Amino acid sequence: MSGLLLRLAGPLQSWGERSAFTPVRDTASFPTRSALIGMFAAAEGISRNEADLDRYQDLRLTVRVDRPGVRLIDYHTAGGGFPKDRTAATSQGSNKGAAVITRRHYLSDAVFVVAVTAADQTIHRLADALTRPHWAPYLGRRSCVPDEPFLLRRHVDDPEEELRTRVPLSRTAPRTEDPQTGTIPVEFLLEQPPPADQSEPPAPIDVIDINDVPVSFAQHGRSHTSRRLHRTQLPVPRSLAGPPQTLIQRLIDYAHLEESA
Numbered sequence: 696m697s698g699l700l701l702r703l704a705g706p707l708q709s710w711g712e713r714s715a716f717t718p719v720r721d722t723a724s725f726p727t728r729s730a731l732i733g734m735f736a737a738a739e740g741i742s743r744n745e746a747d748l749d750r751y752q753d754l755r756l757t758v759r760v761d762r763p764g765v766r767l768i769d770y771h772t773a774g775g776g777f778p779k780d781r782t783a784a785t786s787q788g789s790n791k792g793a794a795v796i797t798r799r800h801y802l803s804d805a806v807f808v809v810a811v812t813a814a815d816q817t818i819h820r821l822a823d824a825l826t827r828p829h830w831a832p833y834l835g836r837r838s839c840v841p842d843e844p845f846l847l848r849r850h851v852d853d854p855e856e857e858l859r860t861r862v863p864l865s866r867t868a869p870r871t872e873d874p875q876t877g878t879i880p881v882e883f884l885l886e887q888p889p890p891a892d893q894s895e896p897p898a899p900i901d902v903i904d905i906n907d908v909p910v911s912f913a914q915h916g917r918s919h920t921s922r923r924l925h926r927t928q929l930p931v932p933r934s935l936a937g938p939p940q941t942l943i944q945r946l947i948d949y950a951h952l953e954e955s956a
Contacts (some may be wrong), residue, residue, distance in 0.1 A: 696924030699822050700847040700862060703947070707801045708764065708834035716894040722739070722766070722800040722835065725758050725884055726807055727907040729919060730835050735821055738910070740829030740945065743912040755812040759858045760882040761865040764805025771797045776885040801839070806865040808847070810854035822849035844950050859929055867935035878930035885925045901926040 703726055710730050712723035741747070773795045811821065825832065825846050828935045833839050851857050868879050880898070883889065889900065903924050910918040937945060 696812060697815050697818050698810055698851050699818055699825075699849055700851060700854055700857060701809045701811065701825075702774075702806070702842075702844055702847050703809060703834055704761075704806040704842040704865065705834050705839055707767070707803055707836075707839045708805050709799065709801045709839055710835045710906070718797050720797055720799040722775060722802055723905070723907070724763060724802070725760060726809060726835075727905070728756055728908045728922065729907045730811065731756060731811075732909055733841070733912060734832045735824065737830040738821070738824035738828035740824075740834060743914055748909055748911070750817075753813055753817070755886055757808075757810040757812070757855050757858060757886070758884040759808045759862070760884070761808060762804060763882070764802035767801045767803050769799045769801065771799050773797075788829040799836075808858060808862055808865075810851075810858050812854055822859050844946050847894050847946070849953060855885075859931060861949070862935065863942065863949055864931060864936040865942055866936055867938060868933045877933045879933050879936065880928040881931045883927055883929050885927070886922065889927050898928045 708726075709720070709722040710725065710727045711883050712721055712727060732748065732754070735751060736748075811818070813821075826849070832841060832845065834841050847862065848854070848857070864879075864881065889898075902928060904921050905924060906919050906921045908920045910920055
């Protein structure tokens with residue numbers, strides 16, 4: 696088993712959780728499993744109707760919340776002022792004849808780092824696809840383009856440990872007399888209970904159920920099942936944080952460690 700590390704950052708992100716094609720297009724507060732698996736399938740050139748999702752069932756995903764972002768709502772219209780035959784299409788193949796109004800939810804200025812753990816062969820396959828994607832990755836919606844660096848590391852022996860101890864944080868640390876010592880609490884979302892740390896008191900764990908495990912991406916037959924997540928705060932070395940003006944260089948230096956290894 697090994698893994699890779701993705702950094703999901705950009706001006707806007709939107710991780711649909713409950714809505715399908717309804718007037719309100721919501722977003723979860725973190726990247727969903729469905730969205731991430733959809734990203735991997737797109738990078739590998741697998742279409743919605745051809746997706747064999749069993750190939751992704753053994754992936755273990757761990758999300759570190761560097762910045763939760765600010766929720767924005769966009770009042771959006773499409774097709775207004777046009778003749779009926781030029782308005783938005785319905786699922787039955789006709790036209791609505793009026794403007795389609797939606798309220799689309801986004802996360803602004805959010806940053807997540809995702810550890811993807813799987814068998815070595817699977818990780819090599821995904822890393823190759825994400826390096827040269829068939830369809831470009833996006834952060835939940837096609838309009839949400841990811842920042843660079845996107846693929847932080849192609850291969851890590853223990854990506855979850857990397858999240859806790861080595862990956863630079865996209866935030867500043869609270870002021871102290873010595874910024875190089877101590878830890879700061881950071882939110883994590885884990886598919887398994889967090890490891891016990893005898894040196895730190897246990898943090899509260901919020902167990903949540905979310906319906907985001909994809910069964911089918913088919914356009915007229917999308918379906919999902921649920922999984923259990925453990926939301927908690929884990930201590931991360933204060934030295935991983937730093938002022939915004941040094942962030943890109945810290946990320947580049949970290950990513951280049953793999954090339955020099």
